[in-house]
Amino acid sequence: MIGLWFAQLWQAEKQVRLHSEHFVQQLEKRNWSAAGEFIANDYHDDWDHDRQAVLNRLRIVLRFFSSLTIDQGNPQVSENSPVGWWSAKVKLTGSGTDFAPEIISRVNSLTEPFVLHWRHESWRPWDWKLVRVSNPALDAMGEFKIDPLPIASYGKYTVEAQKIADRAGWR
Secondary structure (H helix, E strand, C coil): CHHHHHHHHCCHHHHHHHHHHHHHHHHHCCCHHHHHCCECCCCECCCCCEHHHHHHHHHHHHHCEEEEEEECCCCEEEEECCEEEEEECCEEEEEECCHHHHHHHHHHCCCCCEEEEEEECCCCCCCEEEEEEECHHHHHCCCCCCCCCCHHHHHCCHHHHHHHHHHHCCC
């Protein structure tokens, strides 16, 4: 009986679904380091971001939220071992700094689903890593330009500004 349960659990399609759900849960928790555990060392996406760039951006962007919910709608999963795909139109809700509503608005306006591309890494059935994220609707927004200002500086004074606003009673 236990063997049948493991056989069902370790099916490639089930693992792609579970890994995608757990990855999204870590994003909702705003835990960029735990989300990073799902990302392959050779990650490379359509916007020329590698693993380190994605981790840096997650760390910065997730800081803009005090709460975040990612509604995945009805995700579609497929696999052709050793690769698998999870695809869903996502809608964000949440709150946070002044950047949070802009991020929510832009993501929610996308007309195409996000596709998470996974690869089975080893003989272990649960060993899947995210190797790429794509969304054709982001391409339609134009090319991403590198900002010469380090992205970490955008949120540098967020905590201090929030404290000042709280003390002043500003809402």
